[in-house]
Amino acid sequence: MTTQTAPKTKIKIAYFDFTSCEGCQLNKLNLENHILDLLEHVEIVEFREAMDDKADSYDVAFIEGSISTPTCVERIHDIRRRAKILVALGSCASIGGINAMKNLQPIEDVREIVYGEDKYLFPTLPAMPLSAIVKVDYEIHGCPMSIPEFLQVFKALAMGKAPIKPDSPVCVECKLRENECLFDRGMVCLGPITRSGCDAICPSFGQFCTGCRGLVPNPNKNAMLDILTDHGLSLQEAEKRLLLFNSYQHPDTFK
Numbered sequence: 001m002t003t004q005t006a007p008k009t010k011i012k013i014a015y016f017d018f019t020s021c022e023g024c025q026l027n028k029l030n031l032e033n034h035i036l037d038l039l040e041h042v043e044i045v046e047f048r049e050a051m052d053d054k055a056d057s058y059d060v061a062f063i064e065g066s067i068s069t070p071t072c073v074e075r076i077h078d079i080r081r082r083a084k085i086l087v088a089l090g091s092c093a094s095i096g097g098i099n100a101m102k103n104l105q106p107i108e109d110v111r112e113i114v115y116g117e118d119k120y121l122f123p124t125l126p127a128m129p130l131s132a133i134v135k136v137d138y139e140i141h142g143c144p145m146s147i148p149e150f151l152q153v154f155k156a157l158a159m160g161k162a163p164i165k166p167d168s169p170v171c172v173e174c175k176l177r178e179n180e181c182l183f184d185r186g187m188v189c190l191g192p193i194t195r196s197g198c199d200a201i202c203p204s205f206g207q208f209c210t211g212c213r214g215l216v217p218n219p220n221k222n223a224m225l226d227i228l229t230d231h232g233l234s235l236q237e238a239e240k241r242l243l244l245f246n247s248y249q250h251p252d253t254f255k
């Protein structure tokens with residue numbers, strides 16, 4: 001007598017992009033070594049970068065990019081209605097990222113600079129992370145998003161568990177890797193107030209942290225400004241460094 005096992009139900013996932021360089025989605029296509037393992041557990045039902053199909057609902061929606069137009073607002077509400085779990089991919093989606101630097105200038109000036117006399121054809125909004133408009137269940141930080149962190153979140157969701165969210169600063173991971181601090185080599189680095197989870201990849205290769213994963217909870221921003229100015233930056237240069245990825249969260253603090 002033969003026994004039949006019921007076909008395994010796969011988790012339906014979809015990918016979407018908003019205002020972004022699409023680098024996080026392209027980064028995901030670099031998962032060659034893991035893709036077959038992942039596809040055993042999931043069915044990709046929508047992914048503009050890789051397929052034409054569309055779906056009505058998803059177990060998990062992975063979303064790249066910031067909200068920056070009225071159309072983005074409508075789309076993200078629609079995706080939220082269809083998705084059981086919504087995950088923000090990369091700094092544009094999770095913290096507003098580089099896009100939010102536009103918020104530091106009057107929105108009408110930005111429209112004029114980008115679209116010139118056609119500006120009335122292109123309605124725009126200040127750049128926002130997804131969480132400014134809808135409930136976000138998980139965030140995968142970085143510019144581009146970290147592939148190890150993506151796999152960790154992906155596997156946790158596939159197993160029905162809550163992913164781990166790093167909240168210590170990059171300096172912790174940097175010290176665990178026994179790196180020489182770049183401040184001692186005459187550079188300035190945002191590791192002390194930047195969220196870890198990237199395994200301090202930049203300082204490990206001699207490149208200072210630019211803060212792409214956003215701020216740790218309760219960052220001591222004034223102390224960071226003091227350190228940066230003590231190490232040779234003017235206050236204006238130090239503020240610019242801090243605003244590169246953090247313009248949405250802390251525009252008034254760093255301006």
Ligand code: SF4
Pocket residue numbers: 020021022023024025064065089090091092093097098142143144145
């Ligand atoms: S987080 Fe960086 S790599 Fe990802 S979409 Fe935004 S700008 Fe591109």
Ligand code: SF4
Pocket residue numbers: 170171172174175179180181182183189190191192200203209
């Ligand atoms: S190099 Fe940067 S991340 Fe590493 S310990 Fe120094 S300040 Fe922290």
Ligand code: SF4
Pocket residue numbers: 142143170194195198199200201202203208209210211212213214
């Ligand atoms: S070290 Fe800093 S800039 Fe580099 S990936 Fe990590 S958070 Fe981003």
